[in-house]
Amino acid sequence: MSAHPRDAVILGYVRTPFGRYGGGLAPIRPDDLASHVIRAVLERTDVADADIDEVVFGAANQSGEDNRNVGRMASLLAGLPETVPGVTLNRLCGSGLEAVNDAARRIRAGEADVVVAGGVESMTRAPLVTLKPSEAFPRGERVLADTTLGWRLVNPRMIDLGYHPISLGETAENVSVKEHVGRAEQDSYAARSQDRYARAKAEGFFAGEIQPVHNGKELISEDEHPRPGSSIDKLGKLKPAFKENGTVTAGNSSGINDGAAALVIAAREKARALGLRPLGRIVASASAGVHPDYMGLGPIPAVRKLV
Numbered sequence: 001m002s003a004h005p006r007d008a009v010i011l012g013y014v015r016t017p018f019g020r021y022g023g024g025l026a027p028i029r030p031d032d033l034a035s036h037v038i039r040a041v042l043e044r045t046d047v048a049d050a051d052i053d054e055v056v057f058g059a060a061n062q063s064g065e066d067n068r069n070v071g072r073m074a075s076l077l078a079g080l081p082e083t084v085p086g087v088t089l090n091r092l093c094g095s096g097l098e099a100v101n102d103a104a105r106r107i108r109a110g111e112a113d114v115v116v117a118g119g120v121e122s123m124t125r126a127p128l129v130t131l132k133p134s135e136a137f138p139r140g141e142r143v144l145a146d147t148t149l150g151w152r153l154v155n156p157r158m159i160d161l162g163y164h165p166i167s168l169g170e171t172a173e174n175v176s177v178k179e180h181v182g183r184a185e186q187d188s189y190a191a192r193s194q195d196r197y198a199r200a201k202a203e204g205f206f207a208g209e210i211q212p213v214h215n216g217k218e219l220i221s222e223d224e225h226p227r228p229g230s231s232i233d234k235l236g237k238l239k240p241a242f243k244e245n246g247t248v249t250a251g252n253s254s255g256i257n258d259g260a261a262a263l264v265i266a267a268r269e270k271a272r273a274l275g276l277r278p279l280g281r282i283v284a285s286a287s288a289g290v291h292p293d294y295m296g297l298g299p300i301p302a303v304r305k306l307v
Contacts (some may be wrong), residue, residue, distance in 0.1 A: 005269035007105035009278035012045035014211045017223050017262035019124070025258040026124040027215065030059065030066040033260035034074030034120040040211040041116065042078075044274065049079070050226060053112035056263075057087040058095025058119035062088065063147045064127040071099075091287070093168075095119055096261060097246045101285035104264045106224050113270040115260035118262030123148050126257075151254065163292050169242035169253060171295040176247045183247040187235040190252035198228035225255045271287060 011066050019025030025033065034057055042049065057071035060284075072086030091098040096119020103117035128144040131153060145152035151165035159165065175181065200206065214222035230251060240246035243252065271278050289299035 003268060005106050005267065007268040008107040008282040009268050009271055010263055010280045010282065011047065011264040011266050011271060011278060012041050013017050013043040013209060013261070013263040013279075014044055015209055015212055016213050016259045017220050018225050018259040019220065019258040020224040021124050021258070022220075023124070023224045023258070024215055024218070025122070025213065025219075028063075028122070028258070030064075030120045030122040030125065030258075030260070031070050031073045031077055033122065033213070034070055034118065034262075035077035035209060035260070037118060037120075037260045037262040038074055038078040038080070038116055041264055043265045047114060047264050047266075047274065047276070049081060049084070051114045051270075052084050052102070052116055054106065054115045055080065055084060056089065056099040056106075056115055056117045057086070058089050058099040060090060060092045060095050060098070060121060061092060061123070061126050061147055063069040063129055064121070064122075064125060065266075066120065066238065074120070075100045075116075082306045087222070095214050096289075098287075099236060099280065100263060100265065103263075104285065107265060107267045114264065114265075114266045116262055117265055118260065120260035122258045123256045129153070129190050157241060167242060168295065171293060172248045172253060173243045174244050174293050177297045179297075181247070183236075183252075184232075186247055186252040187232050187249075189231055190235055191232045194227055194230040197226045201228075225257050227251075228299065 003288040016025065016033055038055065040205070042052075049185060055071050055075040057074060059066045059070050067088060069088045071088040073086055075086040088097050089095055089102060099117040099119055101110075103115035104116060106112040126146070126148040129147055129277065130142050130144050134237065150167040176186070206223070210221065212219050214220070235249070235251040238249040238251045241249050266274075266276075267280065268278065284304035284306055287300045288298060288302065288305055290297050
């Protein structure tokens with residue numbers, strides 16, 4: 001595929017370390033995490049604030065300190081001019097990736113020349129929420145919903161339609177049964193992933209992309225969630241986390257983390273005008289829906305749309 005002036009190219013990227021739940025990033029608001037990487041990626045790429053046409057950020061929670069458009073809030077907190085608009089997108093686990101795809105589409109369409117795109121989440125600081133009472137001075141207990149993970153305040157009609165308010169871990173158990181992916185396969189994949197992370201870290205692979213962040217007491221500069229040395233034997237001793245006799249454990253599933261990342265994406269012709277060399281090009285993207293009970297299968301039809 002030949003180069004085109006409106007190709008969406010990546011000029012730079014940065015991320016915070018990823019903190020474990022209740023870990024080193026716990027004291028930091030999500031909008032501050034986001035503003036931290038916005039400022040850092042602009043400094044790393046030498047792109048001027050005045051050249052930014054839009055800030056697009058993904059966030060899955062949006063019920064706490066990341067509410068009311070964290071993309072816009074983080075843009076202002078990062079010191080960008082108030083004339084630079086900001087928007088927040090939510091595609092749950094794919095929210096940050098959707099922000100990148102959206103930025104690329106804006107650039108290819110000629111609506112923007114330079115966009116800062118990224119994602120942020122503080123699962124530690126996700127609040128407990130409750131609905132307002134329907135009458136003044138209600139009696140009885142109030143139910144609080146934990147917004148850290150999964151559904152909350154679900155419309156009863158969803159259940160009537162066959163969409164069950166189950167957690168991501170439970171959807172993973174469903175996929176395990178449907179696709180015959182057993183515990184041994186999952187533990188093997190997890191152990192290999194941990195080993196690859198450990199080797200990449202030892203080789204300095206992540207050093208250039210991490211922007212350390214101070215939490216008020218200490219500087220956090222390394223990922224907290226990975227567990228190098230997680231052998232298949234150790235993983236095999238963990239109990240199922242979501243279902244009796246299940247296959248999904250704390251060791252072979254995604255973690256509950258805090259962190260943020262940002263990229264500068266520009267039109268190829270704009271990068272050339274700024275004298276900046278692209279690191280890569282965003283060629284295409286696609287999304288597809290599946291039954292929520294089997295959420296993890298979504299990438300399969302999405303990739304088929306592209307090919």
